[in-house]
Amino acid sequence: MATYNKTVNENEQRCCCPVEATLSVIGGKWKPLILWHLKENTMRYNSLQQVLPGISPRMLTKQLRELENDGIVNREMYPEIPPRVEYSLTDFGRTIIPVLEALAQWGIKYTDQKGSSK
Amino acid sequence: MATYNKTVNENEQRCCCPVEATLSVIGGKWKPLILWHLKENTMRYNSLQQVLPGISPRMLTKQLRELENDGIVNREMYPEIPPRVEYSLTDFGRTIIPVLEALAQWGIKYTDQKGSSK
DNA sequence: CGGTATCCCTCCGGATACTG
DNA sequence: CAGTATCCGGAGGGATACCG
Numbered sequence: 001m002a003t004y005n006k007t008v009n010e011n012e013q014r015c016c017c018p019v020e021a022t023l024s025v026i027g028g029k030w031k032p033l034i035l036w037h038l039k040e041n042t043m044r045y046n047s048l049q050q051v052l053p054g055i056s057p058r059m060l061t062k063q064l065r066e067l068e069n070d071g072i073v074n075r076e077m078y079p080e081i082p083p084r085v086e087y088s089l090t091d092f093g094r095t096i097i098p099v100l101e102a103l104a105q106w107g108i109k110y111t112d113q114k115g116s117s118k
Numbered sequence: 119m120a121t122y123n124k125t126v127n128e129n130e131q132r133c134c135c136p137v138e139a140t141l142s143v144i145g146g147k148w149k150p151l152i153l154w155h156l157k158e159n160t161m162r163y164n165s166l167q168q169v170l171p172g173i174s175p176r177m178l179t180k181q182l183r184e185l186e187n188d189g190i191v192n193r194e195m196y197p198e199i200p201p202r203v204e205y206s207l208t209d210f211g212r213t214i215i216p217v218l219e220a221l222a223q224w225g226i227k228y229t230d231q232k233g234s235s236k
Numbered sequence: 237c238g239g240t241a242t243c244c245c246t247c248c249g250g251a252t253a254c255t256g
Numbered sequence: 257c258a259g260t261a262t263c264c265g266g267a268g269g270g271a272t273a274c275c276g
Contacts, residue, residue: 018225019150019218025228027145029249032137045258056250061259071231082257083256092231095224100137102220106213107136110143113189113210147269163238174270179239200237201276 025070026096030055030063032103035089038073039097042088072096143188144214148173148181150221153207156191157215160206190214 026032030052037043037051049060064087067073072093078084089097144150148170155161155169167178182205185191190211196202207215 017151017154017222018229019154019221020147021225021228022221023141023145023150027141029138032141033135036135036137049258054250056252057259058251058261059249062249070228071235077258080257083259085258095227099220099224102217103137103140104135106217107139109213110139110188111136167238172270174272175239176241176271177269180269195238198237201239203238 022096022099025067025072026100028063030059031067032100034063034067035072035093035096035100038087038089039094039100042076042086045085045087048087067093140214140217143185143190144218146181148177149185150218152181152185153190153211153214153218156205156207157212157218160194160204163203163205166205185211 026035033052034048037048043051045060045064048064049055049057052060064073064075068075071090074088074090074093076086076088078086144153151170152166155166161169163178163182166182167173167175170178182191182193186193189208192206192208192211194204194206196204
């Protein structure tokens, strides 16, 4: 008992920080890169895997599924032999590109700052 | 042997995704909230702890130190009795506020989208 | 007041093997 | 080609007790 505060209630989550909602979608080690690559072209599973440095199939699938559930990417399956699956951003997914670019912009500034102070 | 790709080299990290650099600074469970609260006022250690839902002192200290090392927050110590320490954003730290707000904006859009599709 | 020190456990995610 | 299934190690982070 006696945690540092009462356990989180929905209101607190909602009122303080929609930032977290966004981070839950684009955060993590892989999603930014996946999104980054999908913003140019639609891509197939294997192409993504080759373009992502050392991701395991398990992880790639997991990240893609999450993005799919969040309505960010679209999974188009062509039941051919051999099978082909293409991933792309949804229209809603595209609305996140400016955010991604804002993050990238600041990231560059930050890297410069760090580099020069070293 | 035979990982899915050769281990990451610096170039790949650097060229593809400054987004990650930014996320390494503001990402995670606590930092967005800390930043969110600091963007209005300067705050003391205990005030922060009270305002953050259930954070342990260990975590709070850790997050603050990291933000400090990244040049985002400033730690001002007043050697009084009892001691007082005030945290605030540095000038460089303030440059990240627009990014935070972009994230928040999209987070709201996202939450609406989710809510309406349920 | 503003923190450390310590213990402990979850779960993230990597590696590898296998399948429709 | 586009994935599952399974195993497993290690970092992240919570709870609690204590210190200057």
